[in-house]
Amino acid sequence: MASIPESEGRLMQPARTVLRHRWPLRLMHWINLACMLALVGSGLQIFNAHPALYWGEASHFDTPLLAMESVRGADGKGQGVTRLGNATYDTTGLFGVSANAEGRNVRRGFPEWATIPGPRSLALGRRWHFFFAWAWVINGICYLAWSLASRHLRDDLAMRRRDWREVPRSVLDHLRFRHPQGSEALRYNPLQKLAYLGVIFVLTPLVLLTGLSMSPQLDSVMSGFIALVGGRQSARTLHFVAMSLFVLFTLVHVLMVVYAGPINEMRSMITGRFRVRGEQGGAAHAE
Structure with a gap:
């Protein structure tokens, strides 16, 4: 009786479809994208009033x-x-x-x-910016509340010991354009987790604090933060840098979606359904 080596005997299982993203996450994802596009466009409109x-x-x-x-x-x-x-x-x-x-x-x-809205309109740019800023904040609060209630933040995004050990390998996989297959594609890799956590807990507070500190009505409330960063112009510069990092994150995110398979990735964020391919089964044996 002979057995086939495990490396040769592992069989590729048929592709299967799973629910990857629940509807609240999908809805808030698209609201967030719409708000970010409006915020960046209207923010650049405001910046154009004094582009320095x-x-x-x-x-x-x-x-x-x-x-x-x-x-x-x-x-x-x-x-x-x-x-x-x-x-x-x-x-x-x-x-x-x-x-x-x-x-x-x-x-x-x-x-x-x-820039939006229109070619030159500082007043309209500010109205759009403030409106979508509040919509973005409300959507973000809903996301945090849902993530805590559904354990999405703890179960899916929290870094664990295994994730820290896998950071070097994840970096190499990204540099070599290696995309995880099978069940591995269903979980966030360490670089994804670090990127999302950085956006949620570093970039988002920074852009909110710097945005609020530029308002003259909040001088007394934000005076400590303004002094900490070196002045109102410093806050404006940090706000611009944070916006640029959001844009960079979005571009890399889109690039990764295209690289991983745009149809499958987009379907999972629209319908929630994700097709798992390349999954290996147990070793086959022959007598």
């Missing part, structure tokens, strides 16, 4: 940390220039000078397609 960042309490116009400007080039036409510290970059067509809806180059920080 500083550190400290006051705006020192000669030495900004970041500035998007328009200068007259050698040909007499407007040229977009972005200053980052002491470095200067020609960003015509994207930052400083970009085409409007009619195709004409105009002076503006971020291009028209990246």
Whole structure:
């Protein structure tokens, strides 16, 4: 009687469909995405009113940390220039000078397609920003309440000893574009957990505190935090950095969805159903 080696005898089981995401999580995920898109677009609209960042309490116009400007080039036409510290970059067509809806180059920080609502409206930008900020906060509170009640935060996102040990391997898997198969694809890997926890407990509080600290009505309430970060302009800069990290997180998230299988991943976030493939069964034996 002979047996087939386990490495050869393990059989691929038929694909199966499981419920991966429950409906409250799916609903809050899409509400969060809509709010984030509106917040980024309206935030850039507000930023365009003065497209520069500083550190400290006051705006020192000669030495900004970041500035998007328009200068007259050698040909007499407007040229977009972005200053980052002491470095200067020609960003015509994207930052400083970009085409409007009619195709004409105009002076503006971020291009028209990246801002809402409308091409130039600071007042409307602020209204949109505040409205969707409150919607985002309410949605976030609902997410935290549901995550605690359903044990999603503890069971799915909490880092355990095993996760910390697997961080190096997870980094290598991402660098090699290796995606988990079978039942492993149903759980969050260590890098996913760290990214989600960082967004929930670091980036979100930072963007909320810096956003609130820019409001003159909250001077007395936020004075301690404003002093801690070095001034209102510092808070504005940190708010911009936090927004940029949110955008970066979203782009990486979308890239990972495309890499892992966009149809399957999107179906799981719309219907909740996820198709598990590549799962191995027990070893087969032959006599």
